[in-house]
Amino acid sequence: MLMITFAWISSLASPILAPSKHLWSTVTAQGFFISALSIFWLLQQDLLLNQFFLIDNISGPLALLTCWIYPLTMLASQSKLHLEPMNRQRSYIMNSSYLQLTTLLAFTASDLMLFFIFFEASLIPTLIIITRWGAQEHRLEAGIYIALYTMAGAIPLLLWLAYSFSTYGTLISTLIPITSLPQQFNHPALFWLFCNLAFLVKLPLYSLHLWLPKAHVEAPIAGSMVLAGTLLKLGGYGILRFSPLLAPVTLNDLLLLTLLSVFGVLATAMLCLRQTDLKSLVALSSVGHMNLVVVAALINTPTSHTGALVMMIAHGLTSPAMFALVNTAYERTNSRAMFFLRGSTMILPLASAWWLLTTFANMAIPPSPNFISELLIFSSLAHWSPSIFIIVLLSLLFTTGYSLYVLWTTQRGLIPSHLSTFFPFQIREHILLALHILPLLLLIFNPEIMT
């Protein structure tokens, strides 16, 4: 673990040291090298625990995902950014790798206070990336939103951590005695909500999600990919990590929250049908998927927790792939509106194959890991309450609807004349998308590796 942390720190240094001609290739190669190193976390099955790091079956796959997304963001950003001044390119790369480093350390920290510190620290590079490299003037507003939401959610968590430290004398999550759960609170459900508020904001829960579409729309491509790929997963990871430490709650205690998140799944799917802006559509669809993670975490059975984890991994690969695709379209049309892409099947046929694959993965077509996760979550949910299950089934209908809507609007139709000036799909872009889809396809054959 320490080795990989050092490797990351070296990747903070390399943007300064690399010669400007080979800047992007050096950084990308280094990113792939680090993720190759991190694969050994999967091979080593039992848990690795010391004073600082904890790699078990929850944090291992997510840490690997974090390492994997970084070189992909570098692949995706280079075509737009290499037009900028050299200093700005270097500080962009440094900020992105700093962001990935804080996320990785948050996933793997064994001490809950360290987890909290890195969880919050990831906000700083996110803010810098959104406000300095965002495309429009609303980016400052987006930055204010993300900062205020995250900070407000963090206060209760900090209070609880301080309280736990004074009670248990340690904050290493596996050392906290499970038997001495805080029974003195008469409202375990409220208490659960209090402690998990920071994570519910980060995920985000429907109704606390207002910062997310804003941040996504304003962020440059690396920002969007990292937000969708790993930052949102910090919230889900936090809920899963903290759940053994809190008094067990049932869905009935938190009925309102459950209904809210189930309704969120339905509402976001319906909202997606009304979007004309591709980026905010993908952002809303991730809100929907993450609300399923909230439901799964609330159900609190081993099956549903596995479902939540698999969903985070599968979504962590699919959603950056969608953003990367949206970005390839954006670089050609300079607009996020779907309608400008009408008929692009004729001009970019291979690109439309990628659209098909990623949209299908996003709507959880059967052999994909996305499907496995939905199956696990839905079966636990149906077991708990058939009537709520019907709402989720209804949302499936809308999910299929908006997936077809995306495909139809961006691919089909007559070719308008502006499309003929498109530059062709580059090999870099094909590689970028293949590297998102390939892990998904490999996971189909070996799904147990995720859990």
Ligand SMILES: *[C@@H]1O[C@H](CO)[C@@H](O)[C@H](O)[C@H]1NC(C)=O
């Ligand atoms: C992030 O970007 C800012 C602004 O360009 C820069 O001042 C800062 O040094 C960068 N941070 C890191 C860690 O590279």
